[in-house]
Amino acid sequence: MRTEALIIGAGPAGLSAAIELGQRGIETLVVDEYPVPGGRLLGQMYQSQSGWWIGRRVAEDLLERLGRFPNVHLMLETSVSGLAHAGGGWTATFSQRAGTVDAQAVLIATGATEVPIPLPNWTLPGVMTVGAAQTMANVHGVRPGERGIIIGFGALAFAVADELTRAGVDLAGIVLPPLQGPSQWLGTVQDQWRRLRDVVHLGPRWARAATPLVASDFWLERVMAGAPQKGIPALGTVLRPNVAAIAMAGEEAVSGVWLQRVDRRGTLVGEPWHEAVDFACLSGGLRPVPDLAAATGAAMKSSRSGLHDVPIFGPVGETTAPGIFAAGNVLGIEGAPVAMAQGQLASIGVLRHLSGNPTEWAAEQAAFSRALEVARERAPLVFDRAWSQIHEEIRQAWTNRPKEG
Amino acid sequence: MKSSPHVIVVGAGVIGAASAHYLTQAGARVTLIDQGDIGSGTSSRCDGNVLAIDKDPGFDSQMATVSQQLLHELAQELPYFEYRRPGSYLVCDNADEVEMAREWVRQQQAEGLPFAYLDYEAIHRHLPHLAEDVPGGLYCGSDSTLNPLLYTQRLAQSARDRSADLRPHQPVGDIGIEGGAAKGVRLASGEWVPGDAVVVAAGIWTPALLEPLGIRVPIRPRKGHLLVSGKGPLFGDAKVMEFGYLMSKFGRERVAPPDAMQYGVALVYEPTASHNFLLGSSREFVGWDTSSNPKVVQSIARRAMRFYPGMKDATIIRSYAGLRPWTPDHFPIVSEVDGVPGLWIAAGHEGDGIGLAAVTGRLIADLVLGGSPCIDPGPLRWNRFTEEGGMDHG
Amino acid sequence: MAKDAPSHEDDAVIVCRCEALTWGDVKQAMEAFQPTSLRQLKSVTRWGMGICQGRVCRPMMAATTVEDQTEAAFRLVVRPPFKPVAMNILGHEGEKV
Numbered sequence: 001m002r003t004e005a006l007i008i009g010a011g012p013a014g015l016s017a018a019i020e021l022g023q024r025g026i027e028t029l030v031v032d033e034y035p036v037p038g039g040r041l042l043g044q045m046y047q048s049q050s051g052w053w054i055g056r057r058v059a060e061d062l063l064e065r066l067g068r069f070p071n072v073h074l075m076l077e078t079s080v081s082g083l084a085h086a087g088g089g090w091t092a093t094f095s096q097r098a099g100t101v102d103a104q105a106v107l108i109a110t111g112a113t114e115v116p117i118p119l120p121n122w123t124l125p126g127v128m129t130v131g132a133a134q135t136m137a138n139v140h141g142v143r144p145g146e147r148g149i150i151i152g153f154g155a156l157a158f159a160v161a162d163e164l165t166r167a168g169v170d171l172a173g174i175v176l177p178p179l180q181g182p183s184q185w186l187g188t189v190q191d192q193w194r195r196l197r198d199v200v201h202l203g204p205r206w207a208r209a210a211t212p213l214v215a216s217d218f219w220l221e222r223v224m225a226g227a228p229q230k231g232i233p234a235l236g237t238v239l240r241p242n243v244a245a246i247a248m249a250g251e252e253a254v255s256g257v258w259l260q261r262v263d264r265r266g267t268l269v270g271e272p273w274h275e276a277v278d279f280a281c282l283s284g285g286l287r288p289v290p291d292l293a294a295a296t297g298a299a300m301k302s303s304r305s306g307l308h309d310v311p312i313f314g315p316v317g318e319t320t321a322p323g324i325f326a327a328g329n330v331l332g333i334e335g336a337p338v339a340m341a342q343g344q345l346a347s348i349g350v351l352r353h354l355s356g357n358p359t360e361w362a363a364e365q366a367a368f369s370r371a372l373e374v375a376r377e378r379a380p381l382v383f384d385r386a387w388s389q390i391h392e393e394i395r396q397a398w399t400n401r402p403k404e405g
Numbered sequence: 406m407k408s409s410p411h412v413i414v415v416g417a418g419v420i421g422a423a424s425a426h427y428l429t430q431a432g433a434r435v436t437l438i439d440q441g442d443i444g445s446g447t448s449s450r451c452d453g454n455v456l457a458i459d460k461d462p463g464f465d466s467q468m469a470t471v472s473q474q475l476l477h478e479l480a481q482e483l484p485y486f487e488y489r490r491p492g493s494y495l496v497c498d499n500a501d502e503v504e505m506a507r508e509w510v511r512q513q514q515a516e517g518l519p520f521a522y523l524d525y526e527a528i529h530r531h532l533p534h535l536a537e538d539v540p541g542g543l544y545c546g547s548d549s550t551l552n553p554l555l556y557t558q559r560l561a562q563s564a565r566d567r568s569a570d571l572r573p574h575q576p577v578g579d580i581g582i583e584g585g586a587a588k589g590v591r592l593a594s595g596e597w598v599p600g601d602a603v604v605v606a607a608g609i610w611t612p613a614l615l616e617p618l619g620i621r622v623p624i625r626p627r628k629g630h631l632l633v634s635g636k637g638p639l640f641g642d643a644k645v646m647e648f649g650y651l652m653s654k655f656g657r658e659r660v661a662p663p664d665a666m667q668y669g670v671a672l673v674y675e676p677t678a679s680h681n682f683l684l685g686s687s688r689e690f691v692g693w694d695t696s697s698n699p700k701v702v703q704s705i706a707r708r709a710m711r712f713y714p715g716m717k718d719a720t721i722i723r724s725y726a727g728l729r730p731w732t733p734d735h736f737p738i739v740s741e742v743d744g745v746p747g748l749w750i751a752a753g754h755e756g757d758g759i760g761l762a763a764v765t766g767r768l769i770a771d772l773v774l775g776g777s778p779c780i781d782p783g784p785l786r787w788n789r790f791t792e793e794g795g796m797d798h799g
Numbered sequence: 800m801a802k803d804a805p806s807h808e809d810d811a812v813i814v815c816r817c818e819a820l821t822w823g824d825v826k827q828a829m830e831a832f833q834p835t836s837l838r839q840l841k842s843v844t845r846w847g848m849g850i851c852q853g854r855v856c857r858p859m860m861a862a863t864t865v866e867d868q869t870e871a872a873f874r875l876v877v878r879p880p881f882k883p884v885a886m887n888i889l890g891h892e893g894e895k896v
């Protein structure tokens with residue numbers, strides 16, 4: 001099969017790009033490995049400054065708009081397993097279907113994956129990532145268990161704690177991950193605590209009042225280390241900033257968690273104790289999966305931790321591989337409105353590649369760039385502070401990239 | 406040579422690592438240098454078959470068999486590297502191949518080697534997963550298998566335990582020749598490493614190191630792909646290859662589908678100690694690119710299903726490709742460079758470097774340190790190409 | 800239900816589900832092989848070589864401290880297929896999707 005544009009991933013980035021291409025008459029194929037389009041939008045449900053953000057509705061809206069364009073096709077339950085340069089374009093192969101698709105331009109909008117936290121017995125049934133719990137609760141309407149615990153600080157952990165308690169699930173709190181052994185990559189206890197800065201504005205009014213306090217490392221450390229063991233009420237549950245989960249317990253499935261106090265330096269102190277829970281959510285962070293982009297030969301930025309491996313990209317999502325574009329979380333972890341604007345921008349890149357005219361659609365580009373800025377300013381969550389710095393480095397790398405000819 | 410000479414080995418693939426192992430065992434001081442990490446070249450992009458089944462009777466077969474014996478000893482000596490000795494099979498595609506397979510077994514048996522011809526009934530009893538129309542095959546009892554990644558590391562480790570100096574991530578820039586003899590190497594960092602002898606075991610990169618000295622080495626990269634399955638049911642515990650690729654030895658044309666012919670694809674089925682299997686392989690001269698070509702991957706999958714129809718539901722989780730160090734006569738070069746005392750080459754093992762590493766390492770130690778060689782080094786001399794005018798490949 | 804104190808043993812922490820590899824195994828391999836890159840660590844432990852191909856476990860590998868700190872030391876190349884593919888699909892002929 002042949003198409004002008006192939007979009008891999010039907011999340012907010014891919015769908016937004018597809019609408020723009022559809023509108024401009026481009027033969028477009030969108031593939032997604034999940035049975036339902038929408039990507040991570042499907043599980044999102046939270047209150048932001050501008051009211052409730054209900055991801056499923058946003059996805060439905062995008063799909064409805066997409067439905068108007070007969071030149072856009074959606075193929076679900078189809079994973080792209082390979083992408084190879086062929087005859088000036090790209091050939092994609094799939095894992096659930098035989099045959100290939102040849103496309104002149106490809107947009108990689110495959111989003112991000114979650115990283116679990118390794119601790120003893122984390123492979124027991126009942127231990128899941130926070131995203132899996134979010135999907136269970138918000139997409140399938142299933143409670144992940146009767147009483148759970150959230151392990152690991154981070155924007156997604158806090159968002160999901162909020163969503164679960166609103167759904168009436170009992171939580172033993174949000175605790176620190178183990179910070180030794182194979183979890184060292186999560187950083188120090190201070191790194192975990194600093195993540196609170198990105199979410200205090202979501203907390204109750206008194207917590208917001210504490211913003212200046214948590215802004216200083218000196219006070220952050222004292223407040224967190226000195227918090228009561230049973231925790232600080234927040235997000236319908238308790239934040240337990242000086243308690244770490246050190247192991248899960250259970251035979252066939254999770255029946256509890258072992259907890260222990262940590263001091264200001266993150267050292268475990270005192271004796272561990274056991275609390276009964278029947279599920280646990282691990283929040284190790286989100287990671288763009290770089291494999292497809294890397295396979296095209298696009299220049300990549302790699303990171304020691306592997307958490308920040310992304311293609312070097314330009315203003316309209318172009319990579320250094322001709323005809324390969326990227327948008328959304330595959331370029332760095334941000335919220336859905338940012339992904340949507342990135343998808344729109346990348347559609348400009350695709351259009352220019354197809355027409356060979358590098359200056360057309362300038363007004364649209366300007367409008368989408370503004371939308372991207374606004375989405376960033378209004379973002380209710382910062383997933384990982386490192387991204388703004390990385391994106392700045394990528395901007396420089398893009399400007400200074402070796403050009404052909 | 407001094408009682409404890411300092412030997413510099415350039416290249417820490419399986420050949421360099423084995424050389425370092427045997428050299429240190431014989432009492433030499435060794436510096437083992439690689440531009441990447443240990444085993445980062447072809448030795449980590451290959452299968453782990455240690456074969457005599459496809460070797461010509463005579464020197465070829467003798468070299469392979471000596472290596473198998475040395476390897477068997479290494480397996481007792483070194484920590485675990487997934488060494489097993491299940492033997493190996495060659496299976497025939499058609500009646501023509503059956504005829505040649507019988508001839509092959511007759512020749513090998515005449516040399517006293519543990520070969521057996523298996524007729525239709527026998528091959529299907531031995532290999533119950535084979536396609537029904539496979540007419541026959543043969544078995545070689547001495548063939549073994551190992552994990553090449555671990556094997557290379559274990560050899561390097563053993564050398565290090567005998568105080569070899571391991572220098573990963575240090576590209577060698579030049580080989581230093583003074584007064585006509587090799588005196589050491591200059592690293593890209595500028596550092597000079599002096600030595601009494603230099604062994605170049607740089608696989609496909611060997612010509613690049615030696616050509617600046619006017620020493621021509623006819624080694625070319627010959628690409629091969631492999632597929633890795635997920636964990637799941639195996640299709641037998643022994644290695645199985647197709648007889649077809651030996652047909653050229655008999656001056657006969659191999660009969661296979663066009664894609665298999667185009668990419669030089671012949672079945673290799675290798676079950677591993679990790680409860681999955683590898684499928685190979687292709688043979689192509691397509692430059693230095695090690696990326697996977699989907700067309701070749703597809704062709705390997707098809708060829709495997711021709712012999713194992715039950716594989717259709719098995720999953721493949723990864724593919725990769727490596728570059729075999731090919732020579733015009735398919736023998737490696739294990740030899741001093743004539744006219745440059747102290748400069749040695751141990752490279753050009755094409756598709757047999759894992760299997761021949763033991764005998765190569767041992768021979769290098771014998772020759773460099775002046776011991777009596779474990780096999781006849783004559784057929785492996787570097788100057789066989791200069792004499793035969795075979796220098797213009799590459 | 801196991802309420803005895805939890806095991807702190809490194810061998811109790813699985814870091815690669817597909818290869819049933821524990822943190823203890825990794826530490827042992829680090830000691831034995833002294834790898835100078837993640838690629839080398841991967842080749843001696845099979846960490847990242849399972850069905851996940853490092854997609855999920857890659858960040859955990861950063862817990863190890865390979866001696867060399869250059870970009871080459873922590874770059875891991877993943878090869879297609881990027882998702883497991885059945886052989887009959889991989890080997891299928893023709894252009895039909």
Ligand SMILES: Cc1cc2nc3c(=O)[nH]c(=O)nc-3n(C[C@H](O)[C@H](O)[C@H](O)COP(=O)(O)OP(=O)(O)OC[C@H]3O[C@@H](n4cnc5c(N)ncnc54)[C@H](O)[C@@H]3O)c2cc1C
Pocket residue numbers: 008009010011012013014031032033034038039040041043044045078079080081109110111112113114130131132134156159286327328329330334335336337339381881882
């Ligand atoms: C677990 C999780 C929870 C999140 N929760 C929130 C939240 O609460 N609030 C928030 O603002 N942001 C959240 N995010 C961030 C979220 O990723 C963005 O909001 C937004 O969904 C990113 O859009 P995207 O289009 O880039 O990717 P996604 O929405 O992730 O969509 C990518 C799509 O690509 C498909 N895909 C991936 N690989 C392939 C392949 N090889 N072949 C075919 N299809 C493929 C996937 O199935 C998926 O549908 C979350 C992210 C994750 C991972």
Ligand SMILES: Cc1cc2nc3c(=O)[nH]c(=O)nc-3n(C[C@H](O)[C@H](O)[C@H](O)COP(=O)(O)OP(=O)(O)OC[C@H]3O[C@@H](n4cnc5c(N)ncnc54)[C@H](O)[C@@H]3O)c2cc1C
Pocket residue numbers: 415416417418419420421438439440441442443444445446447448449450451452453454455456575576577578606607608609610611614628629630631685686726727728729730751752753754755756757758759760761
């Ligand atoms: C698909 C495939 C399947 C195979 N299957 C088998 C099999 O089943 N059995 C078998 O026996 N063989 C097999 N082989 C062949 C085998 O892999 C090779 O023969 C063997 O690995 C060659 O080893 P080597 O040490 O000579 O080369 P390499 O492993 O490539 O080592 C050479 C080393 O030299 C280093 N180097 C190069 N230049 C420099 C420099 N300037 N400075 C410092 N270091 C340098 C490189 O970094 C490299 O590590 C297979 C090969 C392929 C491709």
Ligand code: FES
Pocket residue numbers: 814815816817818846847848849850851852853854855856857
């Ligand atoms: S968890 Fe096994 S390879 Fe990633």
